[in-house]
Amino acid sequence: MSEPTESKASAGKAIITFARGWQTLVATRSLGRRGVEVVTGDEYAMTAASFSRYSVADFRYPNPTQEPEAFLDRLEQVVLEHKPDDGTPYVLMPIHKETYLIARHRERFEPHIRVPIPQIEHIAQVHNKGTLAAYAIQQSLPTPRTWMPENMAHFDSIASEVELPAFVKLREAASGVGIRKVDTLDELKSTFAEFVDHFKLKEADYPIIQQGVPGQDYCVTTLFDRGTMAASMTYRGLRAFPAERGATVMRETVEAPEMERIAAELLGSLGWHGVAQLDFRWEGTPEATPYLIEVNPRFFGGLIQSVESGWDYPWLLFQLAAQGHIDPVETTRTDVRTETPILAFFATLQEIAESEGHMAALRDSWQGVKQEFREGSKRQSVRKLFHSIKEYADVKARARKVKRLLEDHKDNIYDVLSRDDPLAALGVLYPLAVFLRHGKVNLELITGEGGSGSDDD
Numbered sequence: 001m002s003e004p005t006e007s008k009a010s011a012g013k014a015i016i017t018f019a020r021g022w023q024t025l026v027a028t029r030s031l032g033r034r035g036v037e038v039v040t041g042d043e044y045a046m047t048a049a050s051f052s053r054y055s056v057a058d059f060r061y062p063n064p065t066q067e068p069e070a071f072l073d074r075l076e077q078v079v080l081e082h083k084p085d086d087g088t089p090y091v092l093m094p095i096h097k098e099t100y101l102i103a104r105h106r107e108r109f110e111p112h113i114r115v116p117i118p119q120i121e122h123i124a125q126v127h128n129k130g131t132l133a134a135y136a137i138q139q140s141l142p143t144p145r146t147w148m149p150e151n152m153a154h155f156d157s158i159a160s161e162v163e164l165p166a167f168v169k170l171r172e173a174a175s176g177v178g179i180r181k182v183d184t185l186d187e188l189k190s191t192f193a194e195f196v197d198h199f200k201l202k203e204a205d206y207p208i209i210q211q212g213v214p215g216q217d218y219c220v221t222t223l224f225d226r227g228t229m230a231a232s233m234t235y236r237g238l239r240a241f242p243a244e245r246g247a248t249v250m251r252e253t254v255e256a257p258e259m260e261r262i263a264a265e266l267l268g269s270l271g272w273h274g275v276a277q278l279d280f281r282w283e284g285t286p287e288a289t290p291y292l293i294e295v296n297p298r299f300f301g302g303l304i305q306s307v308e309s310g311w312d313y314p315w316l317l318f319q320l321a322a323q324g325h326i327d328p329v330e331t332t333r334t335d336v337r338t339e340t341p342i343l344a345f346f347a348t349l350q351e352i353a354e355s356e357g358h359m360a361a362l363r364d365s366w367q368g369v370k371q372e373f374r375e376g377s378k379r380q381s382v383r384k385l386f387h388s389i390k391e392y393a394d395v396k397a398r399a400r401k402v403k404r405l406l407e408d409h410k411d412n413i414y415d416v417l418s419r420d421d422p423l424a425a426l427g428v429l430y431p432l433a434v435f436l437r438h439g440k441v442n443l444e445l446i447t448g449e450g451g452s453g454s455d456d457d
Contacts, residue, residue: 011035012089012322015079015113018042018096019049019058022340022415023303025424027095027314028054030307034315039082041075048416048427057082064098071098072105079113089322090114093314099298100127116321118297122270126295128171130208136292139269141262143292144281145211149192151203159188165212168192171205181212213291215283217248218256220263221306223316223326224272229264230320231329233311235302238337249340251305253333256282259290266292275299275313304338304415338413 014031018024019042028038032054040049041059050058059078062070084090092113094102102109103120126132133146147162149155168191170178178195182188188209195207217237223230234256237248263278277300282290299313306313310332319326416425 010037010088012091012318013037013039013082013084014091014093014318015039015041015075015082016049017061017075017094017098019047019055020044020427021095021301022048022427023299023301024049024095025052025416025427026303026307027093027299028052029418029421029424030312030314031318036318039078041078046427048424051426052424053421064101068101071101072108075102076108076112079109083112089318091116091318091321093317095299097298099123114321116317117274118272118276122267122272123297125270126267126276127297129169129210129294130171132292132295133208133210136266139266141266141292142289144213147209149206149209151206152196155192155206159185159192162188162209163211164188167210167212168195168207169210170195170199170201170207178207210293213281215281215288215291218254218259218280218282218290219248219251219300219302220256220259220278220280221300221302221311221313222260222263222267222276222278223313223320224267224274224276225320225325226273227268227271229260229268230326231311231313231316232260232263233306233309233332234259235305235309237302239339247301247340250337251302251339252337253305253309253335255334256280256290262290262292266295275317277302301340302338304413305336308338308413309333309336336413338415340415 011034014036016024016027016031016038017040019028019040024040025048028040028049029052032038032052037056038049038054039057039059040047040052040055041061042050043061043063045060047058049055059074061074061078064071079092082090090113092102092109092115094117099117100120100123102115103117103123106115106117106120109115124131125135130146130148133143133148136143137146145163147158149158162185164185165181165183166188168180168182168188173179178199180191180195182191192207192209195201199205201207217240218234219237220232220234222232234254235251236254237251239250240247241249259278259280259282262280263276266278267276275298277296279293279296280290281293282288303313311329316326316329416427418424
């Protein structure tokens with residue numbers, strides 16, 4: 001991992017929230033290595049960032065969703081406790097969903113600390129997947145066809161019009177929570193009803209439905225200075241966990257000027273200020289259209305990819321808040337791969353397991369052969385059966401695929417592991433313990449999305 005030389009003199013002080021997030025650890029290290037004194041906070045103890053040598057102090061706060069006033073009171077108290085009395089640059093840097101609450105009540109903090117985050121009106125415009133889709137259509141930006149049911153009667157009337165496969169999505173969620181792919185009309189109906197019931201949604205918050213589009217996942221990362229895009233870079237998602245609906249857990253840097261142009265047009269027209277990440281689906285060819293999927297109006301899970309590639313957004317944002325401008329991004333790399341520990345390996349294991357699905361294909365082909373024999377046409381089905389047998393029986397080919405998948409982890413840079421900051425890796429123990437106990441990963445602990453954060457979520 002590339003590690004900037006530490007500065008001896010204090011470059012300022014920062015209060016950072018959501019200390020359990022691995023992107024928060026990246027931000028803490030980024031600022032700490034440049035001499036910024038970082039104070040980290042979270043509702044949980046034993047977080048990765050709080051274990052970091054670059055966290056000079058840490059604090060706990062109430063759940064910002066369940067107890068917003070108590071959260072704001074506690075954060076304001078911490079801001080006042082750590083406020084420098086010598087004019088040293090002092091920056092509040094929220095990382096996750098608490099960004100929106102702080103943006104809504106920024107007047108409580110701005111007399112004491114700089115708050116380089118977007119206006120709440122701008123956040124609301126793009127964070128809600130329904131309003132984002134409507135805005136993108138209005139601006140003639142490419143986005144998948146979207147259906148926005150107003151109530152159950154409206155949903156029933158349009159369900160048969162939905163082009164499948166499609167995705168049912170909560171309007172306000174991220175990191176793979178509240179999104180499910182549906183391939184049949186029955187799946188669409190049952191999933192929509194399940195989301196409404198499980199998340200106790202009011203009609204105004206009913207899920208949207210988006211047509212599935214071909215391609216791979218691309219993430220455009222940006223920093224805006226009052227409507228002007230000051231920095232941008234793009235990475236491609238190589239693995240997600242869970243597959244098809246989860247957060248990206250293995251990444252590589254790519255060049256994507258068209259997607260970055262769309263990002264500049266979308267957020268620039270709003271007068272955006274601060275960081276944001278935009279998700280696209282793209283087939284990767286010059287003639288293919290990149291489709292805008294969603295916007296994360298805050299720091300993002302793949303922050304390590306940007307930092308290691310030369311776009312050090314935490315430091316750039318601190319500079320923007322402290323001095324009103326940023327130093328130009330000059331030294332960058334496009335040969336970087338990063339991954340999220342544990343989850344990236346789970347994604348690989350999942351892909352290996354799915355490659356064993358040839359047995360199911362073999363059974364399906366055999367059923368097809370029997371059907372074809374009954375109907376008097378044999379040739380095509382027999383050909384499919386022998387093809388399935390060949391694929392399943394080719395043990396060497398399957399072994400080569402497994403080896404290739406495992407080799408994808410070689411030389412990758414990890415979100416958590418660092419030679420100069422080893423104790424931060426202890427932050428992995430909590431979600432790992434949950435996995436060992438319950439046999440599944442509680443993504444809410446890491447992403448802050450989903451339910452109450454209980455072990456069963």
